[in-house]
Amino acid sequence: MIYLQVLANGLVLGGLYAAIAVGFSLVWGVLNVINLLHGSFIILGAYVAFFAHAFYGVHPFLSAPLAGLLLFAIGYSLQGAVINRVIRAPVLMTLTLTFGLDLLLNNAMLLLFKADYRKVVLDPPLGSIVLGPIVLPLDRIAVMILALLMTYGLYRLLRDSKLGRAIIAIRMDREAAALMGVDVMRMQAMTFAIGAFMAGAAGSLLSIIYPISPLNSITFLGKAFVICVIGGLGSVGGAIVGGIALGLIESLTALWFGQEYAVPISFALLVAFLAVRPTGLLGRRGYE
Amino acid sequence: MRTIVILAIVAAFFTALIFGGNYALRLATIFAMYATLALSWNIIGGLAGYPSFATAAFFGLGTYASAILQSSGMPMLLAWPLGGLTAAVFAAVIGLAILHLKGHYFAIANLALVEVLRELVNINDRLTGGGMGLNLPVTQGGVTQQAVYFLAAMLALAVITLLSAAAVHRGKLGFALRCIQQNEDAAVMLGVNARLYKAAAFTLSAVFPGMAGGIYASWVHYIDPSDVFDILLSVKPLVMVLVGGLGTLFGPVIGAAVFLALEEAVWRSFLTVHAAVLGALIVALILFLPHGLMSINRRRLGAGRT
Amino acid sequence: MSALLEIDRVSRSFKGLRAIDDVSLKINAGEIVGLIGPNGAGKTTLVNLVTGMYPATVGHVRFNGQDITRLAPNRIAKLGIARTFQVVQPFPRMSVGDNIAAGALFAGGSGSLADARRRAMELAQQVSIADLFDQPAETLTLARRKRLELAKSLAMSPKILFLDEVNAGLNHVEIDDALRLIGRISQSGITIVVIEHVMKVVLSISTRLVVLHHGQLIADGLPEVVVRDGRVAEAYLGKRYVEASRGAPA
DSSP states (O other), rough: OOOHHHHHHHHHHHHHHHHHHHHHOOOOOOOHHTTTTTHHHHHHHHHHHHHHHHOOOOHHHHHHHHHHHHHHHHHHHHHHHTTGGGSSHHHHHHHHHHHHHHHHHHHHHHHHHOOOOOOOOOOOOOEEEEEEEEEHHHHHHHHHHHHHHHHHHHHHHHHHSHHHHHHHHHHHHHHHHHHOOOOOOHHHHHHHHHHHHHHHHHHHHHTSSSOOOGGGGHHHHHHHHHHHHHHTTTTTHHHHHHHHHHHHHHHHHHHHHHGGGGHHHHHHHHHHHHHHHHTTTSSOOOOO | OOHHHHHHHHHHHHHHHHHHHHHHHHHHHHHHHHHHHHHHHHIIIISSOOOOOOOHHHHHHHHHHHHHHTTHHHHHHHHHHHHHHHHHHHHHHHHHHHOOHHHHHHHHHHHHHHHHEEEEEEEEHHHGGGGGGOOOOOSSSSSSHHHHHHHHHHHHHHHHHHHHHHHHSSHHHHHHHHHHHHHHHHHHHOOOOOHHHHHHHHHHHHHHHHHHHHHHHHHSEEEEEEHHHOTTHHHHHHHHHHOOOOOOSSSSHHHHHHHHHHHHHHHHHHHHGGHHHHHHHHHHHHHHOOTTTTTHHHHOOOOOOO | OOSSSSEEOOOOOOOEEEEEEEEEEOOOOTTTHHHHHSSEEEEEEEHHHHHTTSSSSSEEEEETEEEEEEHHHHHHHHHHHHEOOOOOOOOOOSBBBHHHHHHHHTTTEEEEEEEHHHHHHHHHTTTTOOOGGTGGGGGGOHHHHHHHHHHHHHTOOOOOEEEESSSTOOOHHHHHHHHHHHEEEEEETTTTEEOOSSSSHHHOOSSSEEETTTEEEEEEEHHHHHTTTTHHHHHHOOOHHHHHHHHHHH
16 A cells, blocks of 8 residues: 555655746757756745745745746846857757856855755644545645646646747747747747746745755756656646656655665666657657 | 967976976876866767767766775776776767767766766765765875876876877768768768767767776775766866867867866865856856857957868 | 669658558669659658668668668668768868768778878869869858769769759759769769659650659659650649640640
8 A cells, every 4th residue: 555655645746846847848848948057946936935934924835926936037037148149059058058057046046045955844834634545745735736736827828828829839940930920039038937937936836845955956957857858848748747757756766765766766767768768758859 | 379379288287397396286187187088078079069968977987996996906007997998888888878869868868877877876885885985095105206196197198088089080980970970861871880980989988087087086085976976077078178179189188278277266266156157157158259269369360261 | 684773662651651652663783764753752762761761661672682671871871872962961061072082981992081082082073173172061052062962972982873853953054064974974884863853854864764653653664655654744744634635636
């Protein structure tokens, strides 16, 4: 029966993971830019929630949209000022650029917030519910639900709004989209900004589960990578499938081999997927 | 112009050695190591155009392989090449799985490798000491004597790497890699065995960093996973080559010198923000000088020579 | 006498679409075969199959008796099969000379880079681009790029050469030059397959005509005969036109 618990753990985590990765996936799939800042964006969102809670008692769930908006602004300006210049450049350039930017942001956060691990402690704590043989902490379930709602929101935005259609058009064919009257530059900035929004909001949500520190940003970046490659790039569905897959992989690995194997095994699977099925489970072709 | 720069570097190098004392010796050793890493990366990243981020993996493997061998009594001079061999074998095997990937996917596979290796080393602590690190047998001789010895070792490695890189650049392998970089599909149709040449380039980009890792481990006497499987060790050689000129023979050496000079200056003045300054330098490099320092030169001399 | 190249009941599908459908064809040494057919007929796909870009889903391709159906493209190149691309594929930042030398070095049997460069100079002179030997390939005009492409494939010392739309984008004078060049190549002993759109061009040099339509081989024989074949007219002009023109007075 322990398997049911492990499965449940994995699924619950999966929802959050999907939200963590969907912004990353969007930027990669549409702009062909791997945003190495994504992990730091998530941490920044977590800090917003932490400080809002510590100083003003604001619940992280309420901070999420706030954090999202802050990151949206940061993302939009960054894209316009810097990233736009390298959109057509070879992979080497874009990766190194975002790496350099991340060094800057991460170091800035280390200076501002110090490396100490912070955690948002809710008072009173939410407790757990018991469903038969499974015990599920309520805070995780709440986070999962909100994360999935956020992800669903993005999905509707992409499908139903004019903005969303424009972004998808760029993903399919940038030149054609431009010919159709899409303001490609602005849409690119919007895409990056939306990716940052999702990162910031997800960061707020996870502040009640994970300890926060700038040293952690690489952890979340790594998860985003694994989710995108396993699930499939550029689609919300891919992020969800990948998120759930990673959640399950981590839970099962912890059970079978021990917690410390979770990360290396998920990365090893990443390499394996890249070797045989780089387009991921959902198979939508990302950019090379 | 390029010859002047190279001669300047060599002159500065020997001046520092004669007058600089142990600090200069240490700096020179790091320069030799950086040059080795950059020259090696250039073969797969600059010539073949495959953005490798695996240098840290190769370096780390070299440190641990060599350190573990030495703990069992093997002499340094034997352990170092074996460290290089370990890295080379790893590259050859992994290459089979990932060299067919292009662009982003290839880069990510590399990054993931570094992470996987680091964690595996961490976990297998009985063999590797895990997070507590590994101590290496102490070498004989006084501080300066040791410093000179390890400088000589690193320097010898750097020279070997440079000679190998020159052979690649001027020979059939370099020619093939350039073709692959500019149009891989056409190259294959023209008779180029791309799989073989890419594997050769990837393996070559691993063997020297592996040996450098071995020498490094003996030099500092203590290694731990986060130290040697550090992504920065993959990114720095890349940046050095970008600074010096992608795909050129001496670019990596020039880039290593410039980068080291900047790094030392920044370390001494901006300790707490040195990562940020490095980041800013990288950003500035990509945005304003994507073809490296040599391009300033060309612009001043007037465009026209390719 | 056995054929130089034998395409034996070859089919190739792409996600359910049959691009090549049960094609059999024997090409003998010394021929100049014109491969024609309307757009989308599968001509380039057939060349891709023979040169190993992707394998046939069904059937076999044999070269000098050796089964090359699943061989890697670089090995097929070394065996003596070369092709030019419809959209030329140079190495843009390498010089014209190095571009040609690549062919000689990797498939043409040149032992060293120096040998390959010497051979490249000879070939550059043959196709009249020797004056551009040190220029980067990307600076060349289209007509010259086509000749570069030709020189590269000749450098491979091929036994059979597939020319895929060499004349696209060329004017009359350039086309005439190209045809003379093809004639000389044939005389030097290389078997040639010319894929062409322009009937006049292909008729003037081919010793044999092969017609593809919807991936199927619908005619194969002497040019004068094939041209009058009803099915060929249908393929190009459509059934209704042909029937209508039959009904009209001569």
